[in-house]
Amino acid sequence: MPGTTNPQLRPGTPDDLPQLTALYNHYVTQTPVTFDTVAFSPEQRQTWLSHYADHGPHRLLVAEETGGEDGGEGGGRLLGYATSSPFRPKPAYATSVETTVYVAPGAGGRGVGTLLYEGLFAALAGEDVHRAYAGVTLPNEASVRLHERFGFRRCGVFGQTGRKFGRYWDVAFYEKPLG
Template identity: 35%
Template sequence: MPPAWTIRHATPADGAACAAIYEPYVRDTVISFETEPPTAEEMARRIESSLAEHAWLVLETEGEAGPEVLGYAYATQHRTRAAYRWACDVSIYLDRDRRGNGAGRALYAALFPYLKERGFHRALAGIAIPNEASLGIHRSFGFTEVGTYRRIGWKFDAWHDVTWMQLDLNPENQEAPSQ
């Protein structure tokens, strides 16, 4: 990681910066299936909710006006049923001008050990396809494809597929999880 970058746990105060990064993904792409960009307040609520049991990290650098958030990665609940409690969904978003420089790799490299430490055994990622960049970074961390939901999301007047991938965060431990 370049020395000018810092990765830290997000706080609700990062809501505006994260919302600004996320907004073009919602507005211009099918990378997100949301159709309306969340407000800064809604993003702050999501950060707070994620931090309670999972994680939300931001990557920042020192800008002209102080620290500047360049991207974020987070984990959320996979499903609501109790037996799924050791699995989580993960996502990563970078400022669109900052992609391809290792920032995403740095965020995931910080996120996955933290999730393992918190007792999670499986990380899952849903990727609207085609998206070779996202498939590539996930594969590089050891994610494997487990299936594709065909024509599952309707956005921009078309159906879109989502490929699901998973990563075993704790492959050496096959014991029953702690309650």
């Protein structure tokens, strides 16, 4: 990546919240990828951030631009993030997670999403997680390719699931065995 040497993966921290929020807001205001329709402030995203830990099934990993050979941690530009979140709130779903990847504008097509998913699934390997699920707003060929490359299979498509930017969007659902 221009200006980047070896993007580093690490758990997200509260210090990342302004960049995480700005990155997500790009998708909120510019794309149908998320069905949120109003941009957030970092303060509004604090509860979202509090759901993640550096252990357990619910993770937040960030890919950070390092700019130097030695890497380093903190203070760099975030190139993207990946999460594993509760799939549904009922107890029987505890061994299922929903995964997401968001790549910063200008960082797409450079392996950031792959790096994030490699790290996320490596982190989940030791956890009591049986299935990962992902929803992909269609069309989104880059996301479809990423999920299929990681062994997700399409389970189905919900037609015209959400309305954004004056039109309805379909959402494809994918699943991946983990345990």
